Structure formats: structure tokens, C-alpha cells
Amino acid sequence: MARWPRGAASPKRGEGVTTEALQAAAARPANTGHSGTLLEVQDLHIHFPTDDGLVKAVDGLTFTVDRGRTLGIVGESGSGKSVTSLGILGLHRGSSARITGEIWLDGENLVAASADRVRQLRGSKMAMIFQDPLSALHPYYTVGQQISEAYLIHNQVGKKAALQHAIDLLNRVGIPQPATRVNDYPHQFSGGMRQRAMIAMALSCDPELLIADEPTTALDVTVQAQILDLISDLQAEYGSAVIIITHDLGVVAELADDVLVMYAGRSAEYGTAEDIFGRPAHPYAWGLLGSMPRLSAARTERLMPIKGTPPSLINVPPGCPFHPRCGYTALTNGRSSTEVPELREVASGHLVACHLSASQQRQIWAEQIKVNL
Amino acid sequence: MITFIIRRLIATVFLLVVVSMITFAIFFLVPRLAGQNSYQLATQYVGRNPTPAAVHDVEAKLGFNDPFYVQYGRFLKAIVFGAHYNNGPSSTYCPPPCFGYSFRTSQPVWPQMMSDAPVTLSIAAGAAVLWLVGGVSIGVLSALRKGSVFDRFSMGTALAGVSLPIFFTGLIALELFSYKWPIFPNVQFVPLTQNPLLWARNLVLPWIVLAFLYAALYARLTRAGMLETMGEDYIRTARAKGLPERTVIVKHGLRAALTPIVTIFGMDLGLLLGGAILTEVTFSMQGLGNFTIQAINNQDLPEIMGVTLLAAFFIVIANLVVDVLYAVVDPRVRY
Numbered sequence: 001m002a003r004w005p006r007g008a009a010s011p012k013r014g015e016g017v018t019t020e021a022l023q024a025a026a027a028r029p030a031n032t033g034h035s036g037t038l039l040e041v042q043d044l045h046i047h048f049p050t051d052d053g054l055v056k057a058v059d060g061l062t063f064t065v066d067r068g069r070t071l072g073i074v075g076e077s078g079s080g081k082s083v084t085s086l087g088i089l090g091l092h093r094g095s096s097a098r099i100t101g102e103i104w105l106d107g108e109n110l111v112a113a114s115a116d117r118v119r120q121l122r123g124s125k126m127a128m129i130f131q132d133p134l135s136a137l138h139p140y141y142t143v144g145q146q147i148s149e150a151y152l153i154h155n156q157v158g159k160k161a162a163l164q165h166a167i168d169l170l171n172r173v174g175i176p177q178p179a180t181r182v183n184d185y186p187h188q189f190s191g192g193m194r195q196r197a198m199i200a201m202a203l204s205c206d207p208e209l210l211i212a213d214e215p216t217t218a219l220d221v222t223v224q225a226q227i228l229d230l231i232s233d234l235q236a237e238y239g240s241a242v243i244i245i246t247h248d249l250g251v252v253a254e255l256a257d258d259v260l261v262m263y264a265g266r267s268a269e270y271g272t273a274e275d276i277f278g279r280p281a282h283p284y285a286w287g288l289l290g291s292m293p294r295l296s297a298a299r300t301e302r303l304m305p306i307k308g309t310p311p312s313l314i315n316v317p318p319g320c321p322f323h324p325r326c327g328y329t330a331l332t333n334g335r336s337s338t339e340v341p342e343l344r345e346v347a348s349g350h351l352v353a354c355h356l357s358a359s360q361q362r363q364i365w366a367e368q369i370k371v372n373l
Numbered sequence: 374m375i376t377f378i379i380r381r382l383i384a385t386v387f388l389l390v391v392v393s394m395i396t397f398a399i400f401f402l403v404p405r406l407a408g409q410n411s412y413q414l415a416t417q418y419v420g421r422n423p424t425p426a427a428v429h430d431v432e433a434k435l436g437f438n439d440p441f442y443v444q445y446g447r448f449l450k451a452i453v454f455g456a457h458y459n460n461g462p463s464s465t466y467c468p469p470p471c472f473g474y475s476f477r478t479s480q481p482v483w484p485q486m487m488s489d490a491p492v493t494l495s496i497a498a499g500a501a502v503l504w505l506v507g508g509v510s511i512g513v514l515s516a517l518r519k520g521s522v523f524d525r526f527s528m529g530t531a532l533a534g535v536s537l538p539i540f541f542t543g544l545i546a547l548e549l550f551s552y553k554w555p556i557f558p559n560v561q562f563v564p565l566t567q568n569p570l571l572w573a574r575n576l577v578l579p580w581i582v583l584a585f586l587y588a589a590l591y592a593r594l595t596r597a598g599m600l601e602t603m604g605e606d607y608i609r610t611a612r613a614k615g616l617p618e619r620t621v622i623v624k625h626g627l628r629a630a631l632t633p634i635v636t637i638f639g640m641d642l643g644l645l646l647g648g649a650i651l652t653e654v655t656f657s658m659q660g661l662g663n664f665t666i667q668a669i670n671n672q673d674l675p676e677i678m679g680v681t682l683l684a685a686f687f688i689v690i691a692n693l694v695v696d697v698l699y700a701v702v703d704p705r706v707r708y
Binding site: 086089091094120121122123124127128130132135136137138139140142149150153154185187198201 | 605606607609610611612613614615616617618620625628629702703704705
């Protein structure tokens with residue numbers, strides 16, 4: 001798998017993303033060594049009926065993840081990233097959520113599958129790393145008990161073997177003295193170690209799909225880099241498909257092969273990392289790139305925030321959900337506020353949901369956006 | 374863990390000494406500060422219409438003129454080592470723990486309390502098992518089926534249970550199940566050692582009536598705790614591991630929700646052991662609760678002191694047990 005060298009060239013999150021990192025991401029060749037599609041999400045809708053109205057948290061989402069590849073899902077808070085990931089794992093079952101569409105995992109439609117079947121797949125074939133490892137780990141059980149729990153459920157092994165497996169996993173994720181630390185409780189671990197333990201837990205059954213939901217947000221910056229390196233090393237080792245959910249474009253630039261930009265529960269732009277960072281076509285993607293700090297920028301230069309706030313998911317604006325915040329609506333003859341833009345292919349594998357024509361997008365990117373970044 | 378227990382034990386002994394000081398001060402120091410003199414105190418210890426000489430005699434014999442720390446020391450010594458009382462020609466020995474002699478019966482206080490304690494213990498222990506099992510399971514089911522008919526019904530019943538006093542539910546229960554339909558006729562205390570079957574049968578009504586009150590409280594607590602815990606991130610993690618829902622609820626949810634319940638359970642049980650007053654009076658059972666009532670009605674100072682200290686002892690011990698249990702349940706508490 002083509003990756004730029006770790007270490008010196010790797011950007012440090014929190015210090016902004018280096019231009020080199022973006023160029024590296026843009027120049028990264030499309031990965032051709034994969035062995036087929038593992039996850040295919042087709043027209044997924046996840047709606048929550050509430051007293052205030054129907055919350056359309058995910059509204060018609062389509063994407064695929066191939067084995068050995070990493071998909072980065074980016075978007076602001078409330079854009080439906082986490083709801084999507086929980087939906088894939090079937091963790092909305094039992095709540096009031098209404099889920100329609102298809103989620104194909106290795107030839108099985110998880111939306112139509114029985115709750116028990118999805119439960120069996122959870123933790124074994126697909127696993128998840130959560131955001132805040134302190135609250136996501138049970139305070140009353142040792143790290144070893146929690147790691148071996150999933151292994152015990154999904155495999156016919158004894159407790160001793162499961163504990164040994166947990167020690168091996170802790171060793172693999174870089175916990176020193178795993179044989180003694182396995183008996184520690186989560187509160188005895190540091191933040192970075194907890195996230196490593198969380199990763200060990202997710203890996204315990206060798207999952208084919210690993211979903212990391214903002215795995216580094218609760219960690220300090222130096223630990224963030226270590227955790228991201230660990231995830232990408234493990235992916236290379238296990239060959240699993242990874243979905244990394246984040247609002248940090250730096251993380252995506254470093255890890256992702258493909259990128260899905262979500263806005264208001266829909267996909268705004270979807271393509272390879274090269275597409276999204278090298279020739280982004282959606283005004284929202286431009287906004288995200290413009291609001292990101294860069295080391296190469298002069299200190300006096302101010303960031304360009306996207307004006308406005310994300311829309312309410314109960315009353316999504318008519319037409320393009322981004323149009324109230326978009327600076328280019330004048331170019332679409334009013335279609336922005338009346339017509340929902342379809343996801344169009346502007347180049348092979350590069351899809352954009354925008355009324356601007358492909359040539360307009362290219363022109364604005366090259367003449368107005370890129371030069372100011 | 375062992376040092377933790379030892380530290381708590383030392384603290385408990387210290388606490389008991391403080392409790393004895395406060396109790397002593399309440400009954401001997403406060404009346405004196407309020408203007409009562411040692412002669413008036415001594416009058417309580419002699420019979421009706423005593424001669425002043427007899428009162429002075431008792432005042433001197435019991436040392437009511439001594440400084441307070443001497444009196445407190447004598448009081449504490451009697452509890453730990455027993456005491457000799459000089460009756461003139463002869464002397465009586467009151468074995469430890471000696472709380473003195475009852476005004477009412479002229480008997481030592483401690484043996485009387487010990488003969489009443491099994492009644493209270495029987496009532497409290499049986500009811501505790503009932504309310505803990507019943508309250509917690511109803512609370513868990515209610516939380517899992519929040520908003521269902523079962524939840525509404527059980528929470529409504531729980532509200533009734535918390536609101537209705539024992540002397541009301543107790544009398545209703547007696548009227549219905551002892552008199553109208555004599556399923557449990559002739560409810561009176563029979564020692565466990567004498568006839569275990571009859572012991573249990575006669576205690577069923579007091580158990581249910583007492584447990585109803587507490588179970589209602591515990592059901593509400595458990596429900597609230599479960600609702601909170603089941604929304605925690607670690608429950609989502611447990612589900613993400615693919616654990617069966619039953620394991621998620623019991624092993625991950627209930628385990629965490631039970632911690633505050635354990636604390637309250639210990640305190641409630643400790644409090645009850647000092648006397649289940651309303652239940653004992655309602656069912657006419659001679660336990661520590663009834664003992665307390667009679668002691669207060671007769672202004673029987675040694676009895677009141679004795680039962681106060683015994684109740685305090687139960688609460689302090691319950692506190693100790695809760696602290697140790699808490700450390701077992703929640704690893705974050707161990708230090």
C-alpha cells in the first residue's frame with residue numbers, strides 16, 4: 001500500500017496540516033491492490049421520529065469500502081457521521097430509529113438480517129473504536145476482562161486462552177508489560193493507553209471492517225499521532241477495511257484512501273483522497289479546506305470559516321441543504337434553493353452533489369479557492 | 374485492600390467512642406446544663422415518694438456529684454468491663470456490657486435487649502431479602518420497558534408504597550389475611566429455633582408490609598439508576614462487542630446501577646436493626662422497636678441509653694460493611 005514515509009513528513013495534528021501532507025495525499029496513487037468490496041451502503045436512510053418532528057439524521061447515503069482501504073468520513077458535528085457508523089453496526093436496533101436502504105457486508109444485507117445475526121457479526125466481523133475511551137470502557141471490569149469478553153462470546157475458547165489472547169493484543173497495540181497491565185482497571189491507564197486498549201478490544205476477533213469514530217478527539221496531540229499510526233499499521237497488517245470518522249481533515253489527509261464529505265445527512269462529495277484534496281468540487285469541501293489552519297500560511301492570514309451553522313435535521317432547507325451557506329448560489333439560476341442536487345460523477349469515481357457545472361467547479365477551484373489556501 | 378479495611382476498622386472504633394460520648398452528653402450533660410441538679414437526677418433512680426435521705430444516698434452511690442469525665446469514664450467502664458453496685462450489705466455485679474438496671478423491671482438492660490433483638494432481626498432480615506430482590510427486579514424491568522403498562526403500573530404501585538404508612542398497610546393486611554381470610558391466623562413471634570415453619574409463617578405479613586415500603590423506594594432508585602447507566606458509552610461498547618442483550622443488561626448495566634443501591638441497602642438495614650418500630654407495634658411483636666417505645670414512655674433512662682447506643686452501633690457497623698462492600702464493587706474506590 002502506498003503511504004508516504006512516517007515520521008518527518010507526517011503532519012502533526014493540532015499544528016495544522018502541512019502543505020506537503022496535502023500534496024502527498026493529492027499525489028497518492030489510487031490503490032489498486034484491494035481484493036474486492038467489503039461494505040456497500042446503498043441509499044441508506046436513518047430517521048428518528050421525535051416530538052419536534054422527524055430527524056433525518058442520514059438521508060440517502062451511498063458509499064462502498066474495499067478490503068484493505070480506508071474511507072474517511074468528514075463533516076461538521078450533526079452531519080450524520082456517527083449515526084451512519086452506529087447504523088452499520090446495527091446499534092440503532094431497539095431504539096425508535098427507522099432505517100431503510102441496504103447495508104451489504106460481505107454479501108449479507110444487514111438492514112434485512114435478524115437482530116441476532118447482526119449481533120453475531122458485531123465484534124467479530126465488524127468492530128468499532130469509540131471516541132472517548134474513558135467513558136467507553138466499563139469502570140468496574142479490568143482491561144483484560146473487557147478485551148477477552150468479545151473473544152469469549154464469538155469463539156469457543158476457555159477463559160485462560162482468552163486472557164492470553166488479550167495479553168497478546170495489548171502487546172501488539174504497544175502497552176508495556178501487558179501481562180501485568182491486563183489486570184488493571186481503565187482508570188489506571190493513561191488516555192492514550194485506554195485508546196490502545198480500546199483498539200485491542202476492537203481487534204480481538206480480527207474484524208474485516210473496523211470503524212473508528214473520532215478515535216483521537218479525546219487525546220492530546222502527541223498521542224493522537226501515535227494512535228493514528230497504530231491504526232494504519234494494524235490495517236496494513238490485518239488487511240481490514242477501515243472507516244475513519246472525523247471532523248479533522250488532517251487525520252483524513254494522513255490515513256484515508258477515499259473520502260466521503262457529509263453534509264446534513266447526505267453525501268456532498270465522494271471520491272479518492274486525491275480528488276478531495278487535489279481537486280475538490282463542492283463549495284462545502286472548499287469551505288472545509290479554507291477553514292483549516294496551515295503551517296505554510298503567513299501568521300497574519302486569517303482562517304476562512306464557513307459562515308452560518310449546520311441546518312436543523314428536522315427542517316432541512318429545500319433544494320441543496322448547503323445553499324443558505326453557499327457563496328455560489330447566484331451561478332445556478334435559483335436551482336440551489338428549489339432542486340435537490342443529485343450526486344453526479346464529475347470524473348471517474350469522483351461524485352459531487354452540486355448544481356454548479358463541472359467546468360464552473362474547476363474554474364472556481366483553480367481561480368478563487370486554491371490560490372487563497 | 375487489607376490496609377483499607379484496617380483503616381476503616383480503626384475509624385469505626387473511634388466513631389463508636391464519639392457516639393457514646395454524644396449519647397452520654399445528651400442524657401446527662403444537657404439536662405444539667407438546662408438547670409437540673411444531681412438530686413433531681415437521683416430522684417429518677419429511687420422509688421415513688423422517697424425520703425430526701427434515700428435520694429441523697431443514691432446520688433452519692435451512683436456518683437452523680439462527680440465531675441462529668443469521671444461519670445463518663447465509669448459509664449464506659451461499665452459497658453466494657455461490667456460494674457459492681459453497692460447495695461449496702463451486699464453488692465450486685467452487672468456483667469458487661471452493662472447499661473445499668475431498668476427502672477421499670479429492675480433487671481439489667483442488656484439481657485432484655487438481647488431477648489428482644491431476635492424479633493427485630495427476624496423481621497428486618499426477611500423483609501430486606503424481599504425488598505432487595507423485589508425492588509431491584511421490578512426497577513430493572515421498569516427501566517427496560519420504560520413507558521410500558523408494566524412500568525406505569527409498577528411505578529404507580531411504588532408511589533403508593535412510598536406514601537402509605539406501615540400502620541395503615543399493616544392493619545389492612547392483618548384485617549384481610551389474618552381475620553377475614555385467615556391465611557395467617559394468630560400472628561405472633563415464634564423463635565426460629567423453636568419452630569422454623571411457624572416462625573416463617575407468622576412473619577410473612579410483617580415481611581411483606583415492611584418490604585412493600587422499601588421495595589417501592591428501591592424500585593424507583595433502581596429504575597432511575599438503570600435508565601442512567603443504560604445510556605452510558607460503555608453500554609454501547611458492550612453492544613458493539615456483540616454481547617447478547619441479557620449480558621449487556623445484567624453484567625454491564627445492572628452491575629454499575631447497583632452500586633448506589635448497595636450503599637443505601639446497608640444503611641437501611643442498619644437503621645432497621647435498631648428497631649422496626651412501626652412494624653413491631655402494628656403486629657404486636659416484642660422487638661427492639663417496642664422496647665424503645667416502652668423505654669421512652671416510662672422515661673426509663675438506662676433503657677433509653679442502652680437502645681440508643683445499640684442502634685448507633687448497628688448503623689456504624691452497617692456503614693463499615695457498606696464502605697468495604699463499595700470497595701469490592703467499585704475498583705476506583707480502593708486506595
